[in-house]
Amino acid sequence: MRGFAERAPLAAAWTWLDALPDAGISEVVDLASATGRVLAARIVSHAEPDAAARAAADGYAVRASDCDGANAYNPLLLAFHEPGAALLPPGTTCPVGSGWVMPSGADAVLPFDAAERVGVRSLEVLAPIAPGAGVDRHGHGLPSGLPILRRGQTLLPQHVACLMALGFATLPVLRRPRVRLLVPGPKSGPDILGPMLSALLARDGAVAEPVPLGNAGEPELAAAMSRQGDGPLLVAGRSGVGPDDVSAAAMRAAGGTFVLHGLALNPGGSAGLGMLSGSPFILLPGDPFACLATYDMLAARLLRRLAAADGALPYASVQRRLACKIVSAIGLTEVVPVRMADGMARPVSAEAGLASLLADGFVVVPETSEGHPAGSTVRVHPYGTANSGPETSWP
Amino acid sequence: MRGFAERAPLAAAWTWLDALPDAGISEVVDLASATGRVLAARIVSHAEPDAAARAAADGYAVRASDCDGANAYNPLLLAFHEPGAALLPPGTTCPVGSGWVMPSGADAVLPFDAAERVGVRSLEVLAPIAPGAGVDRHGHGLPSGLPILRRGQTLLPQHVACLMALGFATLPVLRRPRVRLLVPGPKSGPDILGPMLSALLARDGAVAEPVPLGNAGEPELAAAMSRQGDGPLLVAGRSGVGPDDVSAAAMRAAGGTFVLHGLALNPGGSAGLGMLSGSPFILLPGDPFACLATYDMLAARLLRRLAAADGALPYASVQRRLACKIVSAIGLTEVVPVRMADGMARPVSAEAGLASLLADGFVVVPETSEGHPAGSTVRVHPYGTANSGPETSWP
Numbered sequence: 001m002r003g004f005a006e007r008a009p010l011a012a013a014w015t016w017l018d019a020l021p022d023a024g025i026s027e028v029v030d031l032a033s034a035t036g037r038v039l040a041a042r043i044v045s046h047a048e049p050d051a052a053a054r055a056a057a058d059g060y061a062v063r064a065s066d067c068d069g070a071n072a073y074n075p076l077l078l079a080f081h082e083p084g085a086a087l088l089p090p091g092t093t094c095p096v097g098s099g100w101v102m103p104s105g106a107d108a109v110l111p112f113d114a115a116e117r118v119g120v121r122s123l124e125v126l127a128p129i130a131p132g133a134g135v136d137r138h139g140h141g142l143p144s145g146l147p148i149l150r151r152g153q154t155l156l157p158q159h160v161a162c163l164m165a166l167g168f169a170t171l172p173v174l175r176r177p178r179v180r181l182l183v184p185g186p187k188s189g190p191d192i193l194g195p196m197l198s199a200l201l202a203r204d205g206a207v208a209e210p211v212p213l214g215n216a217g218e219p220e221l222a223a224a225m226s227r228q229g230d231g232p233l234l235v236a237g238r239s240g241v242g243p244d245d246v247s248a249a250a251m252r253a254a255g256g257t258f259v260l261h262g263l264a265l266n267p268g269g270s271a272g273l274g275m276l277s278g279s280p281f282i283l284l285p286g287d288p289f290a291c292l293a294t295y296d297m298l299a300a301r302l303l304r305r306l307a308a309a310d311g312a313l314p315y316a317s318v319q320r321r322l323a324c325k326i327v328s329a330i331g332l333t334e335v336v337p338v339r340m341a342d343g344m345a346r347p348v349s350a351e352a353g354l355a356s357l358l359a360d361g362f363v364v365v366p367e368t369s370e371g372h373p374a375g376s377t378v379r380v381h382p383y384g385t386a387n388s389g390p391e392t393s394w395p
Numbered sequence: 396m397r398g399f400a401e402r403a404p405l406a407a408a409w410t411w412l413d414a415l416p417d418a419g420i421s422e423v424v425d426l427a428s429a430t431g432r433v434l435a436a437r438i439v440s441h442a443e444p445d446a447a448a449r450a451a452a453d454g455y456a457v458r459a460s461d462c463d464g465a466n467a468y469n470p471l472l473l474a475f476h477e478p479g480a481a482l483l484p485p486g487t488t489c490p491v492g493s494g495w496v497m498p499s500g501a502d503a504v505l506p507f508d509a510a511e512r513v514g515v516r517s518l519e520v521l522a523p524i525a526p527g528a529g530v531d532r533h534g535h536g537l538p539s540g541l542p543i544l545r546r547g548q549t550l551l552p553q554h555v556a557c558l559m560a561l562g563f564a565t566l567p568v569l570r571r572p573r574v575r576l577l578v579p580g581p582k583s584g585p586d587i588l589g590p591m592l593s594a595l596l597a598r599d600g601a602v603a604e605p606v607p608l609g610n611a612g613e614p615e616l617a618a619a620m621s622r623q624g625d626g627p628l629l630v631a632g633r634s635g636v637g638p639d640d641v642s643a644a645a646m647r648a649a650g651g652t653f654v655l656h657g658l659a660l661n662p663g664g665s666a667g668l669g670m671l672s673g674s675p676f677i678l679l680p681g682d683p684f685a686c687l688a689t690y691d692m693l694a695a696r697l698l699r700r701l702a703a704a705d706g707a708l709p710y711a712s713v714q715r716r717l718a719c720k721i722v723s724a725i726g727l728t729e730v731v732p733v734r735m736a737d738g739m740a741r742p743v744s745a746e747a748g749l750a751s752l753l754a755d756g757f758v759v760v761p762e763t764s765e766g767h768p769a770g771s772t773v774r775v776h777p778y779g780t781a782n783s784g785p786e787t788s789w790p
């Protein structure tokens with residue numbers, strides 16, 4: 001019974017995670033339900049089904065050449081033609097709305113305030129207009145054959161709208177990773193790690209398959225691990241080397257191979273990584289904040305890798321001044337929870353128990369740093385919506 | 396038929412939106428499904444059901460006074476006591492795991508590497524330890540009666556875990572706003588605004604109730620508006636003053652009152668705001684990018700207000716240098732879509748049709764600004780995950 005003889009640098013864990021192949025399994029979904037999914041293939045624009053030139057603004061459809069030389073002192077007169085007609089004869093105009101198919105012959109949309117009606121039959125043009133002004137010539141502004149979305153890109157609501165307009169009905173997307181989630185414990189009280197991790201997995205685009213284990217011993221835990229499917233596995237709790245830390249032993253008994261166990265990360269030093277039945281597993285510590293921090297630093301990165309994305313943290317960042325110093329040990333990456341108030345960040349002890357779960361965000365102190373003095377500016381990753389705070393409460 | 400005689404500044408729209416009362420209707424949900432919901436009341440910490448002092452780390456439970464003066468040259472000897480015993484007699488120690496209830500008498504947890512086993516009965520203590528070190532004295536670090544979460548706060552996965560540990564089973568949350576969504580149009584092709592807005596509403600915590608209207612005229616649209624329930628209403632398209640812009644007239648026919656129609660916002664100049672049957676409505680333009688931009692600038696702000704939150708944009712922000720200049724008119728707030736590449740932001744024309752829907756983010760140029768020169772640094776709001784880009788791909 002002893003501490004970890006050696007703890008691997010966080011970078012070693014990242015290198016291993018980043019070298020895993022992406023999930024690769026794709027499925028086809030209806031475009032209408034594709035928001036938030038990850039593209040499994042590059043998307044190339046189609047020819048628009050209806051590629052007619054359209055008005056890009058409300059106004060009067062005109063032949064631009066009919067307006068040459070017009071100004072407020074020398075207005076030019078055009079006759080009103082039937083709205084909605086297929087052809088606009090020279091010397092005539094008709095009102096159009098944004099999105100209308102332009103009548104043949106017309107090549108510009110004159111804004112309403114560049115003209116004045118004279119009675120019911122005529123329009124005075126008060127300004128010249130360039131051919132093409134106010135007209136969407138390509139229909140949608142996207143030439144056919146253009147790569148518009150890349151593999152691994154997460155679909156936003158407006159991407160779905162764009163693809164609908166281009167005539168797509170379905171899309172190939174990566175299957176959401178199904179993550180088996182084993183929680184051997186706690187010894188007493190409710191399981192709080194299972195619900196927390198399930199919600200984090202859902203946030204990061206995975207489907208959690210929690211397996212409640214109660215106060216499992218090593219054999220029960222090893223048996224549950226052996227029933228592993230083809231997706232990644234998270235084990236939360238009992239990851240260390242204390243007297244009831246059965247997770248690592250159960251993993252070995254189930255046939256798992258560790259790449260590393262014991263990380264130079266605080267909190268989260270007892271985390272482990274490896275492969276079981278051809279799929280990656282991660283052991284997360286049972287302390288709730290350490291579990292959250294290692295989920296973010298390791299499991300979220302694994303999910304991004306499976307979705308063919310880069311290893312960025314699943315949080316935005318803001319700059320904040322420190323209300324008091326952060327001390328960190330060289331050789332140890334530290335995740336320091338902070339509260340934010342009055343535009344300052346104030347560290348909370350990561351050993352503050354449940355209070356660290358209420359932190360507003362966190363600062364990562366890399367292993368090369370001894371910390372930051374009070375008053376210095378640090379990068380804080382807010383836990384909540386990244387839009388809170390002065391950086392984004394525009395203007 | 397003319398343009399808007401006058402366009403209200405965006406600030407006027409915001410002032411009106413920000414003065415609306417919040418939704419106020421709360422409901423009680425199970426804690427396990429509360430992630431992402433907005434708290435309807437302040438939460439105060441309970442006394443922990445089980446408030447015993449617990450080990451906060453793996454190690455040896457000791458009486459700190461038994462270790463006074465220990466060092467590697469003068470180790471002090473302790474006898475092993477039965478693990479899990481309720482009381483630790485003076486001069487003894489026992490191994491404990493993180494989270495274990497501390498045996499009575501013990502007041503510190505000595506790390507494994509600060510001691511060495513001698514045979515099976517004794518432990519050499521190699522370092523002194525302060526009373527309380529490695530012990531979570533309050534059980535969870537949260538005194539009873541402390542306000543821990545505020546009304547209007549969005550619940551994160553770790554908040555749910557914290558409240559579970561405190562013994563909460565249910566929570567009062569604000570009802571998700573039900574937003575009726577009318578899309579009168581388009582004249583041809585598929586409705587792309589309905590799916591886009593439904594996904595945006597879901598992103599912002601609302602429940603979209605889309606009402607497909609096909610190519611509705613004013614009477615059908617007015618009739619659909621009149622069936623309005625008690626939530627906000629969005630009308631997408633035909634918001635302007637062109638020949639087929641029936642939305643404003645239908646709104647008046649349905650009994651709606653405009654606070655403003657015509658905004659000094661580009662794109663989005665034809666947006667309108669007001670009240671219908673005691674609930675707020677917003678008219679959004681039908682051009683897809685203008686619809687997206689006004690949704691973000693107006694509708695998302697309305698939803699945040701209904702959720703008792705501040706008026707921040709629903710996006711994070713990053714600093715980027717401009718690859719080419721942005722020109723903007725004084726008196727007009729402009730939402731400029733940009734593509735991001737090589738650490739630079741490059742404006743896309745907001746009139747680029749569908750291409751603007753593929754922008755990586757946007758820059759807001761306030762009405763007091765004439766724009767930004769090429770090479771200057773601007774704040775970009777990324778549309779996708781805010782964590783892409785160098786600010787957050789730590790380290």
